[in-house]
Amino acid sequence: MSSKLGTAVVTGASSGIGAVYADRLGARGYDLLLVARRVERLEKLAADLRSKYGVHVEVVGADLGKASDLEQFADRLRGDEHVTLLVNNAGLAYMTPSAELSAAKAQEQINVNVTALVQLSLAVLPRFVAKNAGTLINISSVLSIFAMPLSTTYSGTKAFVTLFTQGLQQEVKDTKIRIQAVLPASTATEIWDVAGIGGHGVLDPATVMSTEACVDAALAGLDAGELITFPSLEDGALWSHLEQARLAIPAAVNTRIPASRYTSRV
Ligand SMILES: NC(=O)C1=CN([C@@H]2O[C@H](COP(=O)(O)OP(=O)(O)OC[C@H]3O[C@@H](n4cnc5c(N)ncnc54)[C@H](OP(=O)(O)O)[C@@H]3O)[C@@H](O)[C@H]2O)C=CC1
Numbered sequence: 001m002s003s004k005l006g007t008a009v010v011t012g013a014s015s016g017i018g019a020v021y022a023d024r025l026g027a028r029g030y031d032l033l034l035v036a037r038r039v040e041r042l043e044k045l046a047a048d049l050r051s052k053y054g055v056h057v058e059v060v061g062a063d064l065g066k067a068s069d070l071e072q073f074a075d076r077l078r079g080d081e082h083v084t085l086l087v088n089n090a091g092l093a094y095m096t097p098s099a100e101l102s103a104a105k106a107q108e109q110i111n112v113n114v115t116a117l118v119q120l121s122l123a124v125l126p127r128f129v130a131k132n133a134g135t136l137i138n139i140s141s142v143l144s145i146f147a148m149p150l151s152t153t154y155s156g157t158k159a160f161v162t163l164f165t166q167g168l169q170q171e172v173k174d175t176k177i178r179i180q181a182v183l184p185a186s187t188a189t190e191i192w193d194v195a196g197i198g199g200h201g202v203l204d205p206a207t208v209m210s211t212e213a214c215v216d217a218a219l220a221g222l223d224a225g226e227l228i229t230f231p232s233l234e235d236g237a238l239w240s241h242l243e244q245a246r247l248a249i250p251a252a253v254n255t256r257i258p259a260s261r262y263t264s265r266v
């Protein structure tokens with residue numbers, strides 16, 4: 001029998017933050033559809049979650065950076081009426097100065113972090129809108145609001161995720177659809193091995209959150225109706241101030257008149 005809550009899809013569930021989302025959503029009673037490239041890991045997690053929570057768990061092996069796999073998985077989501085929640089979590093970072101970053105590695109980050117996230121969001125949204133229900137969680141990063149010298153392309157992809165998610169939130173603001181962007185700071189996962197900086201062990205442990213703490217805080221933010229959740233930001237006013245300043249810009253620039261500093265002669 002399928003869960004009354006429907007199916008939660010978690011991309012990149014084979015490790016890190018995605019694996020904890022799968023666990024927590026299984027604990028809440030969702031059936032699960034887990035996708036990543038490392039199928040053996042997904043199968044192991046699926047067996048564990050079935051026995052712990054008695055939910056139905058399906059595993060799909062796909063490279064979401066590859067157009068054909070992505071299209072096939074997006075079709076699968078479009079055609080699955082049980083899907084009620086999507087966590088767009090799959091992602092990767094190459095922490096490399098841009099002059100040393102290959103075009104292929106830049107594109108791979110864009111394909112997974114941006115293209116896959118957009119295509120999968122668009123695959124579930126029409127049904128969410130038709131049903132006036134559904135939950136979309138996009139995993140961005142605190143690096144979506146600033147770039148470090150090593151994170152230029154990665155930060156660019158995550159800036160896209162945050163703004164894309166904020167746009168979607170405006171589109172569904174009068175509906176019962178929930179859309180959340182999660183902006184974690186440093187979290188202890190394998191992303192740091194892929195990043196090429198020697199794993200998260202090189203970071204100051206006092207700055208690195210556990211995956212469990214990150215996901216539990218993010219889900220508490222979702223339950224509280226937050227649109228943007230920074231799992232580790234104690235002073236929420238910092239974000240409110242930034243948003244207030246950002247949102248004042250559109251009215252301030254739509255004037256037809258060049259700013260006086262560009263027209264006044266000395
Ligand atoms: N850890 C951190 O400090 C932070 C992480 N984030 C974000 O959290 C998300 C999860 O990352 P995290 O848990 O840290 O890192 P992990 O490396 O542990 O997890 C990344 C997941 O993405 C999947 N993935 C990567 N490339 C592909 C691909 N081509 N096709 C399908 N799946 C893919 C991986 O699966 P597989 O390799 O099996 O395909 C893996 O399951 C990312 O979006 C990341 O940007 C945000 C802020 C901070």
Ligand SMILES: CC(=O)[C@H](N)C(=O)O
Nearest residue numbers: 093141143185186191
């Ligand atoms: C590799 C990173 O920098 C990290 N994933 C982040 O988004 O902060």
